[in-house]
Amino acid sequence: MSVLRPYRLERELDSAFYHWLAWLPQWQPDSLRPRQSTCARCPRYVDALGLDELPHAPLHGLFGAVELLVAQQFDREVDAQFPGLRAGGDWTVGVHHGVVHVANRDGESLDIVLERQERSVALDVPTWVSADEAADARVTLVRSYWSLFEAAVARLGLQxxxxxxxxxxxxxxxxxxxxxxxxxxxCGAA
Known part of the structure; x- marks a missing residue:
């Protein structure tokens, strides 16, 4: 559940949508550029909105902007819900293609830290927030991210x-x- 004002995200989503709508008449198909690797961002939105019959390229700009807004709102929620999680630089939290990542200051994923902690009795370095507390926070943050994603899809669904x-x-x-x-x-037709 979102802990911050939901209307801020709604307002930002509406703004991104109308900017995309104003840009769309300028869109041109690019037939000469080689196909890039498969987009990992857009399919979640395309599927959720039932837009799978539409070409990807013109939608990519919209969903890229939406994903950025969702990620920014998610960052605000991390700070609001778990202010100590990033304190002292012990943990980093982010979202990449819909997956919430929590890592320690050395870049090790939380899962690796928890595994190492299971094998040994104590953590190597004292932290503001323990690995177990970070794991509990991650569960809540995954729910928060998907709540934000669903809110974004619902808002776009109106359009x-x-x-x-x-x-x-x-x-x-x-x-x-x-x-x-x-x-x-x-075919050589004129």
Whole structure:
């Protein structure tokens, strides 16, 4: 459950959506650039919003901005819910492609620290927050992140029909034109 004002994230999501909507008419298909590796960010949003029939490239900008806003809100919540977790630089907390990561100051994941702690009786270095406390915090933070993700999807879901209409109006004609040009080039038609 979000502990901070939910309307801040809603306002930021709305702003990102309308910026994307204003940018969309400028989007151009890039037929010459080689395909990049599979995007790890967008599929979660595409699936949750039922937009799997739409081209990825024009949606990537929207979902990239949304994911950044969710991550920023998540960081604010980490600090609000667990102010001691990052104190003294003992633990780092972040989200990467929807996975909450907690690591010690040496970059070791919390799971590795807990494993080492299980094998030995004590931690090597005293910390503000123990590994067990960080593990408890991680459970809460995973719930918090997914609550934020679901809130973002719900907010975008309110604009789903507008997303569909905008892509149909501004993206589909460009994709069709590119396909027609490719067919004409391959088939030799004028």
């Amino acid at each position: 789903r029909s507008l997303i569909l209409r905008a892509v149909d109006a501004h993206v589909e004609p460009k994709v069709r034109r590119l396909a027609d040009e490719l067919i004409a080039e391959v």
